[in-house]
Amino acid sequence: MTGLQFPLATDRLELRHFERADVALVGRYHMLPAVQRYLVRPTRYQEDVAAAVEIMRGQVCLQRPGDTLTLAMQRKGDKAVLGHVSLHWSDATAGQGELLFAIDPAYAGGGFLTEALTAMLDLAFGHYGIHRVFVRCDGRNHHSAKLMQKLGMRLEAHYREHALFQGEWDEELHFAILDREWQATSKVHPLPLRDRVA
Amino acid sequence: MGFYPDLPIITQRLTLRPFTRGDVDAVLDYRGREDVALYLFDTALSREECALAVQQRILQTSWSAEGDKIVLAAVLSESDTLIGELSLIWRSEDARQGEIGWIFHPDHHGRGYATEAASALLDLGFQGADLHRIFARCDARNASSWRLMERLGMRREAHFREHALFKGGWDEEFVYAVLRREWRTGG
Numbered sequence: 283m284t285g286l287q288f289p290l291a292t293d294r295l296e297l298r299h300f301e302r303a304d305v306a307l308v309g310r311y312h313m314l315p316a317v318q319r320y321l322v323r324p325t326r327y328q329e330d331v332a333a334a335v336e337i338m339r340g341q342v343c344l345q346r347p348g349d350t351l352t353l354a355m356q357r358k359g360d361k362a363v364l365g366h367v368s369l370h371w372s373d374a375t376a377g378q379g380e381l382l383f384a385i386d387p388a389y390a391g392g393g394f395l396t397e398a399l400t401a402m403l404d405l406a407f408g409h410y411g412i413h414r415v416f417v418r419c420d421g422r423n424h425h426s427a428k429l430m431q432k433l434g435m436r437l438e439a440h441y442r443e444h445a446l447f448q449g450e451w452d453e454e455l456h457f458a459i460l461d462r463e464w465q466a467t468s469k470v471h472p473l474p475l476r477d478r479v480a
Numbered sequence: 481m482g483f484y485p486d487l488p489i490i491t492q493r494l495t496l497r498p499f500t501r502g503d504v505d506a507v508l509d510y511r512g513r514e515d516v517a518l519y520l521f522d523t524a525l526s527r528e529e530c531a532l533a534v535q536q537r538i539l540q541t542s543w544s545a546e547g548d549k550i551v552l553a554a555v556l557s558e559s560d561t562l563i564g565e566l567s568l569i570w571r572s573e574d575a576r577q578g579e580i581g582w583i584f585h586p587d588h589h590g591r592g593y594a595t596e597a598a599s600a601l602l603d604l605g606f607q608g609a610d611l612h613r614i615f616a617r618c619d620a621r622n623a624s625s626w627r628l629m630e631r632l633g634m635r636r637e638a639h640f641r642e643h644a645l646f647k648g649g650w651d652e653e654f655v656y657a658v659l660r661r662e663w664r665t666g667g
Contacts, residue, residue: 373644375645376642376643376644376645376650376651378643378644413642414641414642414643416643436641438638438639438640438641438643439637439638439639439640439655440637440638441637441638441655441657442613442637442657442659443575443612443613443659444575444577444613444615444637444657445572445575445577446574446575451575452575456638456640458640458641458643460641460642
């Protein structure tokens with residue numbers, strides 16, 4: 283396996299590890315009700331944000347099942363932190379991974395998440411050899427659902443009232459994509475053998 | 481809280497009762513078959529394994545903590561023949577969630593016994609145990625199982641592909657569910 287270099291560059295973003303100094307930048311969006319409503323671990327106060335950044339700072343690579351890789355979405359140029367994307371290696375024998383993400387609502391809708399998640403899917407399938415990647419999102423979160431469909435993920439599950447989440451009945455969607463489906467929709471197609479130099 | 485149902489449950493043609501020590505051979509009759517084990521996590525059971533399973537089931541008649549199972553034998557009331565088993569598992573106390581499951585002897589398929597028994601167990605879950613949602617899972621190839629879920633009025637909530645390994649191959653799984661307000665008790 284070739285070495286992985288961070289940051290990962292996309293058109294407009296650099297995906298990099300979190301640093302201690304990011305607490306202020308992350309605090310700008312992490313505590314907003316619209317963001318923390320969908321987070322697994324709610325961050326209501328500044329101390330929660332510091333703890334969240336501390337956890338994300340430690341998530342630098344996938345070495346064993348259960349590990350998570352979390353990267354800050356940093357815009358090239360002004361270095362603004364727009365949000366974060368994570369890849370969680372949930373199962374080794376069956377090659378399963380989960381993507382998690384959050385974005386500052388001020389930057390939502392600009393295609394940044396599409397860019398970052400595309401890079402993460404390339405990483406999951408291309409570098410880590412994962413077989414299936416899934417995303418869980420709240421049923422009320424239409425932006426996430428549309429984004430998943432844009433990435434070519436299939437809706438696999440729609441659970442209704444299967445749990446309580448922050449005091450309300452939860453509605454949850456699962457989207458998934460297999461490695462062979464991702465290759466089929468990838469924008470870069472490998473050249474046929476005869477056109478290759480080596 | 482817990483849930484300690486009055487047993488047995490009597491339906492039109494069936495008695496759903498706790499297992500007893502005398503049930504081992506009747507259970508072996510279907511759990512010992514490869515075609516029955518095909519879509520179960522267990523392989524076909526030996527007589528010793530059946531004895532152990534029955535031993536366990538004798539005590540599974542109530543819930544006192546999340547994860548507890550009520551496992552009942554389905555018996556034809558007229559002939560006292562054991563034709564299968566059903567389970568109701570307490571998945572969440574807070575969110576009042578339960579999971580239902582069943583295994584029936586293939587010789588007794590096609591007469592509506594499973595529908596009758598499962599329907600009584602859903603009644604028990606919603607009325608007796610005050611559940612909010614009951615779900616069931618099965619292998620996508622197990623058509624007789626998911627058709628039963630549909631007959632019961634359960635909705636297909638999930639279709640997972642290759643999300644896990646099952647008996648050496650990729651697993652494909654359906655999840656069906658029904659909410660309390662969707663379920664018509666006594667149907």
